[in-house]
Amino acid sequence: MKRTSGIAGVCLAACLALGTAGAGIAAAAPGASGADHSAADLAAARDAATAPATVETLSRFFARDGAVARSAAAPRAAGTTVPVRTLAPEFVAGKAGVPIARTEFLATKAVSSDGQIASVWAARQGADWQVVNIATGDDEFRYARLGERKLPGGTVFREPQTDAWYVSGGTKVLPLDKDAIRAVGAKGTTVGAYRDRVRAAYGDKLPGSAYAKKGLAGGYEPAG
Template identity: 70%
Template sequence: MNGRAIGAGLLTTAALVALGALPAAAAETLPSAPTPEQAASAPQTLDTLSRFFARDGALARSAAAPRVEGGSVPVRILSPDFVAGKAGAPVARVEFRASRAVASDGQKASLWTVKQPGGWQVVNIATGDDEIRYAEQGGRVLPGGLVFREPQIDAWYVQKGAKVLPLDEDAVRAVGKNGTSLAAYRSRVAEAYGDKLPGSAYAKKGAAGGYAPQAAEAAAPAAAGAAAREEPAVTVASTAAGAGAVLALTLAGTAAIRRRRAAREA
């Protein structure tokens, strides 16, 4: 998957500022709404989208005319309970919902919404529509399947019953073009991340959350393109939502992976 730009116009609660994901001057709290769809299509959200789509100067803010297409989709992330082998644990759990936004020139963005005490709130905008696109693709590849993401390697899959199929090139590299069994997938992620779960020595050292293959070596080559293309990790959305600690093994490493790819592909 290609690198994605940060939701620069962005969005969110004080938690984002506290986490360093967004400069305080740029922070903007968008209104809460009864449903994710209403939050995504609120006038203030659309105004923020206009600025987002015009951020590089390719489109005038007044000409952006953003619209939200279709409903929101649940975005699922590899579950630490599944990695740990907890009986009955699903392979992934819902972290937020995403809606597709489109500008007049065809640019697309993904609006991330989370449940707050006062209702649903948009907490991030990311370039592209990966979350919605892979949900749609998964529905075609394996109807009725559960689409999820393994953020440590930025891979998307669809799972149904005992079958796990890849949806992108990263997943193909991990499980092969024909996919794998759920049991074999569990064995793979347990081996890769089992010693990095919450409560592990790895986590207690403060490393968990930043785990990613070759994360250390990725930092240097990514530096040149990071400022323009960095995307906040999903932990940001979850923390802002007050949802508690999102898998310690997961998400903060995602931005490093995307920065590395962005630098490589530039």
């Protein structure tokens, strides 16, 4: 599903390299693949998502179609700030000992006074955490919940080339949506079999490949 996104005055591309947990902060599960962020990172990302300037931008975002007046949007943060991971190029390349996915950004849910939902993405920009995008909907939070129910303690991640969502833990990779079911079946697959599949599909499209250098579909790297 296409998502409306946009933010004034900041970079729209979500960064792929992401450093006092408080209320609404979801700590990374011990030993989780792609646990490349800390509780302090989650807290800093939430602070960026709830800063006055972000709240003002959210008010404009929620009012963009006239559904609610900008002055009455009253955006508020809801739930926990969660890591959003994508399939790691190093895993696709077959490197040993690397996680299946890496953190792309940290997301905080925002809700307007009329019930609209948006996902506020924050990423490290130099020494600070900054909001890099705002998108409609709650995909990041919905799949995080579904993944935890399906495989407690697992790593929820997205395969950006197909927009498929998975959860991985131990030797398993389980599907979380229809795109993932089409790829690996309703019962899922093993980590090894999944690596073979993505390596066959994307191994020649990794950063530095001839495919990527030609600028075809941006190479492997997902757009922000």
